[in-house]
Amino acid sequence: MQDSNIVLEGRGLSKRFGDLTAVDGVSVAVRRGQIAVxxxxxxxxxxxxxKMLNGTLKPNGGAVYFEGQEAKFGSARHAVKRKIHTIYQNFALIDLFTVEENMRLTFPDKSAEELEKMIEQYGKAVDLDERVALLPAGIKQRLEITRALGSDAKVLLLDEPTSVLAYEERDRLFKDLARLGQERGLGILIATHKLQxxxxxxxxxxxxxxxxxxxxKPVRDTNLKELTVAMFGASEELEKAPVEAGPPSESEVVLEVRNLSVRGDNVPMAVKDVSFSIHKGEILGVIAIAGNGQLELADAVYGLRKPLKGEVAPGLAILKAGRKLRMGRVAFASDDPVQMGLAIxxxxxxxxxxSLLDQMSKGxxxxxKxxxxxxxxxxxKFEIKxxxxxxxxxxxxxxxIQKVLxxxxxxxxxDVLIAVHPARGLDLxxxxxxxxxxxxxxRRGVSVLLISEDVDEALYLSDRLGAMYEGELSEVKAKPLxxxxALGSFMTGAHVMRGEAKA
Ligand SMILES: Nc1ncnc2c1ncn2[C@@H]1O[C@H](COP(=O)(O)OP(=O)(O)OP(=O)(O)O)[C@@H](O)[C@H]1O
Ligand SMILES: [Mg+2]
Structure with a gap:
């Protein structure tokens, strides 16, 4: 029996890449007014x-049906004409355009003010004149979502839309999707590896x-446990107790950041007078919502940006060994591996x-070998497929790809690892x-600067941590404190609204 609520459907789709069968005879239906995962x-x-549903990839078997008819989308552009919009895992914004120019591609008639309002719904305000290439990943994702939600789509396909959103933003996104689904009879399919x-x-x-x-299954007939087992097979790995954080260390300071201020690409100051020190073997976490200066801070510590004021000083351990703090002794897992860090x-x-040539060369x-x-x-070790x-x-x-980096x-x-949301995009x-x-x-003695947008991650890994808001770092305190x-309040600027700081 044909279900008339189905707007887009893959029937028995298969895709092979060489000998690898990436998708094997899978049927998925997207219904009006519903969210499927x-x-x-x-x-x-x-x-x-x-990508098979939207015509980017041609299936080796099966077919796609749109509104009950077999749809032979020649390309994703063709699918967009039929009002099937996709938000990709790696962004589809035009890097050389500004925020406004990118938004105008979808909303030619909206005023700048209206555009600003739309974007702000999903978090902090963004400067319309900023070039997209310079934005952090979290903000790019927000723009993509704004574009898709504001369009006149009949179907939205979202590939990992929440991977870079903070908890509140994610909740708001889902609420909006659910509402739009209801109001407009929009059919939504979300690809994700996040059970939540x-x-x-x-x-x-x-x-x-x-x-x-x-x-x-219908979501109401299943539960987290069943989904976890279906995704991963056995679940023992996930239930392992966390490794206990070591005590705040009395060991020597390996890296000291003193009164660091860093210019932003579009704001005069992205990092404002930040100081902290990291001891040997210590993990220091900095948690912030995307766009609060944390990436500029990581860049400046690594040496990719010149500080406006202040300094990054190597500690005795590094100096004694006759080394300067330089790239060779610092590992950097960056925010956006495809743009920086990897050669695709x-x-x-x-x-x-x-980046291992020093370890891998003879003369x-x-x-x-x-x-x-x-x-x-x-x-x-990292189970790279x-x-x-x-x-x-x-x-x-x-x-x-993220795992490779x-x-x-x-x-x-x-001696030092700078890890910028190291688990973004990775399954549990x-x-x-x-x-x-x-x-x-x-534990081996490497000092870690962890930059995170995920409170659970920051609390799980850090020995000491602080939160960043609009370039300012809170007090850095041991995790149990x-x-x-308190973290959430600092991250969202609630402490500022209560009038605790900032002119
Ligand atoms: N163009 C391609 N050529 C060869 N193999 C590919 C290609 N695209 C994907 N694959 C392989 O197909 C499999 C499925 O990849 P796919 O990108 O669909 O996974 P995914 O579920 O989206 O994973 P993730 O959560 O990591 O994004 C992987 O093993 C991948 O290496
Ligand atoms: Mg994927």
Whole structure:
């Protein structure tokens, strides 16, 4: 029987890449006024499925139906004409355009004021004249979501829309999606690896594993436990107790940041008079909502931005060993691996090679054997899903690309690690794998500066932490001295509204 509520449907879709079957005979229906979820771990086939639904990829088997008719979308552009909008995991904004120019592509008739209001619904205000290339990932995602929600779409396909949103923003997004779904009879499909995304506002869930459909149910008939097991198989890895944080260390200071102020790309000051020190083997967390200066802070500590004032001083341990604080002794897992840190057209192995050459060369010659061995170990350890180490990053899933960067930076022989939301885009299993490795690095004596937008992550990993708001860092205190509420209050600027600080 044909369900007349179904607006877009994939029937028995399959996609092969060479010998790999990325999606294997999977049917998913998107219904008017409902939110369906495509759930699965990194590499499960979610993005591939979405791209078949919108015509970017041609299926090897099965067919797509739009409003009951077989739809042969020649391209995603064709699908957009039929009012199927997609928000991709890696952004589709035009980097060289400003925020306003990007928004105008979708809303040619809205005034600047209206555009600003729309964007502000999903978080902090954004300067319309800012060039998109310079924005943090969280804000880019917000713009994409604003564009999609404001359009006249009949179907919205969202690939991991919440991966860079803070908790409140995520809740607001789901509320808005649910409301729009109801009001306009919009059909929505969300690909995600986050279980929390499924439970509150969605009606149907389909779980993919290794390209196969392993579970399909109304959300009200399932629960977190069942979904976890469907996604990952056994769940023992996830229930492991966290590694206890070490006591605040009495050990020597390895890195000291004194009264650091950093110019922003569009604001006169992105970081305002920030000071902290990190001891040997300590993890210091800085938590903030996207766009509060935390990326500029990380860049300045790494040496990618020149501070306006203040300094980043290497501690005695580094100086005694005759080293300056320089790239060689500092690992950096950046905010946006595709833009910075990785070369998307190079192979997995060569991406390891580019920043491990000091560890992997004999004289001026690359030690290919050592590099190959290293790649093999890193691929195993971080469970990177790739054919061979020669495969280009372009062919990896979003989460697996992120793993390549994290695996490389977490395997370097360094004194300091700067980790900027290291688990973004990773499924729960891999997230814990990454956390475990960061904690082990710290236990080995590496000092870690963790930049996070996720309160759970910051509390899980940090020995001491502080929150950042509009460039200012709160007091940095040992973890047990913070409550979630206090962190949240600082991150959202509630402390400012209460008139506690700031002229
Ligand atoms: N263009 C391509 N060429 C070769 N293999 C590909 C290509 N695109 C995807 N794959 C492979 O297909 C599988 C599914 O990838 P897909 O991107 O759909 O996963 P995903 O569920 O979206 O994962 P993630 O949560 O990491 O984004 C992966 O093993 C990936 O390496
Ligand atoms: Mg994906």
């Amino acid at each position: 495509l759930l699965g771990e990194n590499g499960a086939g979610k993005s591939t499925y979405i 995304d499924v439970m509150d506002y969605c009606q149907e869930v389909v779980v993919l594993k290794g390209g196969r459909l392993v579970l399909e 057209d190079l192979s997995v192995r060569d991406n390891f090679g580019v 001026s010659l690359v030690d290919w 050592a590099l190959e061995e290293f790649s093999k170990r890193a691929i195993d 790739c054919y061979t180490q020669e495969e280009s990053l372009r062919e990896l899933s979003g989460g697996n 994290v695996a490389r930076e977490l395997s370097r022989d360094v 299993h891999t997230t814990y794998l990454v956390y475990k490795n960061i904690l082990e690095m710290a 913070w409550t979630r509420e």
